[in-house]
Amino acid sequence: GENVEQHPSTLSVQEGDSAVIKCTYSDSASNYFPWYKQELGKGPQLIIDIRSNVGEKKDQRIAVTLNKTAKHFSLHITETQPEDSAVYFCAASKGGGGSNYKLTFGKGTLLTVNP
Amino acid sequence: DGGITQSPKYLFRKEGQNVTLSCEQNLNHDAMYWYRQDPGQGLRLIYYSQIVNDFQKGDIAEGYSVSREKKESFPLTVTSAQKNPTAFYLCASSGNRVGAFFGQGTRLTVV
Numbered sequence: 001g002e003n004v005e006q007h008p009s010t011l012s013v014q015e016g017d018s019a020v021i022k023c024t025y026s027d028s029a030s031n032y033f034p035w036y037k038q039e040l041g042k043g044p045q046l047i048i049d050i051r052s053n054v055g056e057k058k059d060q061r062i063a064v065t066l067n068k069t070a071k072h073f074s075l076h077i078t079e080t081q082p083e084d085s086a087v088y089f090c091a092a093s094k095g096g097g098g099s100n101y102k103l104t105f106g107k108g109t110l111l112t113v114n115p
Numbered sequence: 116d117g118g119i120t121q122s123p124k125y126l127f128r129k130e131g132q133n134v135t136l137s138c139e140q141n142l143n144h145d146a147m148y149w150y151r152q153d154p155g156q157g158l159r160l161i162y163y164s165q166i167v168n169d170f171q172k173g174d175i176a177e178g179y180s181v182s183r184e185k186k187e188s189f190p191l192t193v194t195s196a197q198k199n200p201t202a203f204y205l206c207a208s209s210g211n212r213v214g215a216f217f218g219q220g221t222r223l224t225v226v
Contacts, residue, residue, distance in 0.1 A: 002173070006157075035212050043205055043217035044122075044158070089157060101146065101209040102173075105157035 003025040004092050006106025014114050019080055021109045023090035024072040030092040032101065033066060033073045038087045038108075048075070061111075080113045087111070118142065121206050121218035126202065126225050128193070134190045136221045138206035145210060147189035150201040151175060152220075161204075164189055192225065201225050 004025040013019050025033075031052035036044035050057045050064045050073065057064050061080075066073040077084055087110050091103040119140045128134045140147065146165045150158040160173030164183040178197025183189055191209075193200045203222050209215040 021198050031198075032214070039137075041220075041222075043119075043219045046214055046216060073170070095209070101215040102148070102160065102163055103158075103215060105150075105159075107157040 002030060002092055002094075002104040004090060004104050006090050006109060007108065008109060010110045010112070012112045013080055013115060015080060016081060017080055017087075019075075019077045019111055021039040021075045021088055021090070021111070022072060023074070023092075023094040023106050024070075025104075027042070027092070027094065028054075028068075029073065029094050032081075032093040033064070034091050034103070035062075035064060036089045036091065038089065046088060063086070077111075082113050082115050083103050085111055085113045089091050118219035119206060119208055119221075120215060121221050122202070123221060124159070124174055124219070125166055126221055126223045128223060129226060133180045133194050134223065135148075136160060136193070136206075136223070138189045138218060139187055140208040141148045142199075142208055142210060143217070144208035144213070144216075146185070146208060146215075147183070148207040148215065149173075149181065149189070150207065157214065158205060161191065167189045186210060 006023045024085045034049035038044040038049045063076045087108045089108045090106045093103045096099040124136045148163040149161040161222040164170035180192045204219045207215045
């Protein structure tokens with residue numbers, strides 16, 4: 001089955017700096033890669049996703065890049081703010097279309113943005 | 116408001132008891148999922164359902180059961196056969212070309 005590795009497990013940055021979280025996946029058939037933000041005691045919130053037919057996607061301060069050949073994808077957060085502090089999860093799925101999004105998750109990255 | 120509602124938010128179970136966690140969605144999504152989250156861990160898939168009256172085991176289905184009698188509802192029963200049930204349980208749903216969205220979770224504690 002699919003295996004998703006996520007690094008680093010913890011990341012501390014100063015407010016205004018950039019943060020990068022990296023994930024690798026094992027199944028070349030995976031074609032959908034979402035990122036979730038989880039605040040303490042709450043459910044994960046989908047913040048951005050990318051499908052295998054594109055290499056990069058950006059939404060304001062957040063961007064995701066995908067390298068299908070190397071089977072890795074990354075989350076980039078620019079101009080970080082204290083409210084960006086949370087646990088971030090990457091995931092992979094062979095869905096990418098239709099309704100099936102059975103996801104395999106990485107183990108998460110605790111991001112701390114220091115004022 | 117459209118969304119996914121999980122209840123209760125906190126649940127306490129005695130040893131040997133079965134408990135049922137509720138998950139309801141009004142997003143008209145076909146697929147629904149149950150994940151388990153342990154401290155410092157990612158989410159692991161327990162069961163999923165792509166359509167009413169059909170469901171499949173995920174990676175850690177032992178000790179759990181589900182039903183999907185209605186499109187909107189996907190309850191999870193944690194049975195006494197689950198030896199380590201204390202965890203944070205998350206329900207999600209997904210629709211056509213729309214990614215998976217999560218509820219706010221149920222924290223289950225064995226007392």
